[in-house]
Amino acid sequence: MIPSPSGERRSVSPVRNGTASAVDRPRIEAAVREILFAVGEDPDREGLQETPARVARMYAELFSGLHAEPRQYLKKTFAQKYDEMVLVRDIEFASTCEHHLLPFLGKAHIAYLPAGEIVGLSKLPRVVEALAHRPQVQERMTEELADLLMDELKPRGVAVILEATHTCMTIRGVRKPGGVCTTSAMRGIFRDNQATRTELMALIYGPR
Numbered sequence: 167m168i169p170s171p172s173g174e175r176r177s178v179s180p181v182r183n184g185t186a187s188a189v190d191r192p193r194i195e196a197a198v199r200e201i202l203f204a205v206g207e208d209p210d211r212e213g214l215q216e217t218p219a220r221v222a223r224m225y226a227e228l229f230s231g232l233h234a235e236p237r238q239y240l241k242k243t244f245a246q247k248y249d250e251m252v253l254v255r256d257i258e259f260a261s262t263c264e265h266h267l268l269p270f271l272g273k274a275h276i277a278y279l280p281a282g283e284i285v286g287l288s289k290l291p292r293v294v295e296a297l298a299h300r301p302q303v304q305e306r307m308t309e310e311l312a313d314l315l316m317d318e319l320k321p322r323g324v325a326v327i328l329e330a331t332h333t334c335m336t337i338r339g340v341r342k343p344g345g346v347c348t349t350s351a352m353r354g355i356f357r358d359n360q361a362t363r364t365e366l367m368a369l370i371y372g373p374r
């Protein structure tokens with residue numbers, strides 16, 4: 167067991183300030199040292215001496231989204247008479263699979279049909295990043311993105327498509343390199359209207 171001055175289970179602070187400072191790095195360092203012992207390594211040999219601290223800094227970054235509130239990026243919207251589809255394609259992301267703590271990497275495509283309010287386009291990648299930087303499951307991340315956009319922008323519909331490669335499938339276990347997992351979440355008109363969905367797919371993947 168890893169000793170911790172703050173008790174065995176550290177609760178996540180309700181004050182989410184968007185920094186990695188809320189991550190307990192000394193505790194990660196102690197844990198990584200334990201893992202190195204457990205696999206039969208010597209954490210004190212030269213090449214490994216700095217590793218626990220390095221891994222702690224890395225996790226602080228990879229999981230900084232736990233202390234960020236993605237909703238904040240969607241608070242500032244603009245009234246705009248534009249009722250056609252807005253699509254941001256190929257938003258690259260790197261997340262961490264919560265089952266293996268291994269990365270999964272891919273692209274997000276996000277579309278919405280405004281109902282009078284639009285959001286700055288640069289905000290969507292920020293929302294993706296805040297959700298990606300926490301222990302994740304691709305299916306849940308897809309739905310969380312769609313629901314956040316529906317909640318905050320109150321559009322006529324939202325579509326989120328994520329395509330990712332999971333290293334937990336390519337470097338271990340079934341070892342199926344190149345497999346891409348696609349997930350989608352459709353809300354509002356994207357769920358109800360086939361023509362809107364077809365238009366979206368043509369915009370992302372080209373006409374079929």
Ligand code: ZN
Pocket residue numbers: 263264265266267268332334335
């Ligand atoms: Zn996994």
